[in-house]
Amino acid sequence: MNTTHTRFTSARWPIAGAALLVLCITGGACLFYSQQRRLILEDAEKELSAVADLKVHQIEQWRADRLADAGVVMESPLLVEAVARWLAQPDSEPIEYVLTRFRGIAQHKGYTNILLLDTNGAVRLALNSTCVEADHEGLALMSDASAARTPLMTDLHEPPGSAVPHLSVVAPLFRQQGGATVTVAAVMLVIDPSRFLYPLIQSWPMPGASAETLLVRREEGAVLFLNELRHRTGTAMRLAIPLSETNVPAVQAVLGHEGMFRGLDYRGVDVLSATRRIPGSPWFMVSKVDADEALAAWQQRAGLILGATFALLAATLACAGWLWQRTRRRHFQRLYVSESQRTRAEQAREELLRTLRDRNEEMENLLYVSSHDLRSPLVNIHGFSQRLGKAATELSSIIDSAVSLEALRDSALPVVRERIPASLGYITTSAAKMDSLISGLLKLSRLGRMPLTPVELDMNKLIASVIVNLTHQATQAHAAVSAGPLPPCAGDEAQISQVFTNLVDNAIKYGCGDRRLEIRITGRIENALAVYCVEDNGPGIARDHQEGVWGLFARLDPQGPVAGEGLGLTVVKRIVQRHCGRVWLESDQGRGSRFFVALPRQKRPEGIA
């Protein structure tokens, strides 16, 4: 009896132990599970908030930039004067100047149209004459803008007779007249949101299948969606959801909720969202992601936790069973722990991106290029001036707190000897760079204004004198320059000579390293054109760079040994284009380049543009 009793109790403890362990494991797993879920949700919230904040800031900035453009128009006395004069006498001259200014602003700042309105709100001038009607929203703002003497922006709206949403900035123009400020006219800059605003809203900075940002505003008891949505088309300015549907994040946004919100989106799908108001505008921003996607990582983790829990439970039971069986000394049995399988669903999203469109012609980009190139050193000048300021503050606190001359010397020296000279170095280099850019621009602009006097040119004579003028450089580079018999053409002697001087000079400058440099100028006749070719056996130009060499301030290797301002080929192209000719190049890297210049053979009777 005694042995039976012992056997009975000892057979029980593994079961009790196992039951306790099972309880612990299950409890632990539940805790871990909910904590992981919270972490993932917090992560998703952080991401949504960060994206919303970033976009709100960018939209604010974009609005400020557009108003600043209008500000520039308002504060151009020449423009205001020209407009006033023209409105008074519509047949007078300054209209061309006004149009040129408008064209420049439209092209470089991306406006689809610019309208000039008189004080009665009638359109007097439209840059893009296919659309000459001013919209009501813009007209309604005119008097406000004029009273406040500041540019104002309309909301997004559909203009009459068009289904394409747009918005515009109204800039009133003022003039001093007899001591009083008088409104002369107003300029309306028309913006196509699909060019910048929509892509800005629609792009999501991280890869994801369902995340998107929306721009919405409140309109008559509903929330109106202002952009095209990721999951549904034809929604911009069309889709509206009544404010009574308070579980929609966009509704929450216009009701003033700022922060996180979980609800159902326009598709009725469960989403996590962050909502923000865009300061200074009637717009609200919603950034959202499907709860399914946000929680996908959690679901995967949950699967793992579940699997691990089962494995642990199975192991516990197996151990308990094994112990139990061992105590009973009946039979051994092995349990095989089943393996949980992780399935991985991988979605292959292939995005076909459109191929590169041809870049705009370099002269069209003159403003853009020069503004970038001038801005770049300006950033340095500002930035390093600020650093100089910091260094000065630091020096003054070093001086204030120095206990001895030694200590002063030790802490002040690195600032004075290294940091200040380094900052000054950047500032001086940047200033010099701006100077050379500005002289380059002046040179180009002078070139554009220089009159062309085309004559019949004996190219054999002209090229011979180009070669003579470059003898010194050629001798120094050990280069042989030769020319074949060349057909005549029509052109301005000084400028055509400049073209070939630049081409030959470039070939000499870029040299060819170890082998002897040979430059050959040949010519042939093709229909109405004389085609000349400047061929060298120099280093050649890689295919990737060939298009870029004609660009303004383009230089293959700015840090390299060759000096220059990156203007040579731009000038060549500019001159040849003014002669109604064409330039292009063929090159094999490492073997040499051929620059072609095609010029008209005969003077055009109406003169060359």
Next chain:
Amino acid sequence: MEQAKDFKDVTIVLAEDDDGHAELVIETLKEAGIWNEIVRLRDGDEALAFFFGAREREPRYEPGRAYLLLLDIRMPRVNGVQVLDRIKNDEHLQHMPVIMLTTTDDPREVERCYQLGCNNYITKPVAFPAFTEALRRLGLFLLIMKVPRLKT
């Protein structure tokens, strides 16, 4: 897609031809609390070599690590838009976040970069406080960004 465990493990690649800008960007990012390893490349050619060059060439990206590219547009030889185009058309690199950091706010350029799939577009304002503010925001944003490891 496997993601870097911590933003600290992400290597920031800065393709910027202007030494002054590079120094200002790095310094400002540090002030914003971004102490990651930063690889500085001087132009588009170096950027292409870094991502597409021969394996034994240095410096080159290591598959399996996470990278984030800050890309200037106007650079000599190959410009940033060309680099962006190559990266977003490459199956190994297309998920790497690319942030355009440039002085140009030309809408055509911005439009083009968004079309090619850039993840963000930040203009360097001329005024320094605005410049640091833009970078500080970028820094805050980077800290919470999920950056995928590049495929091996």
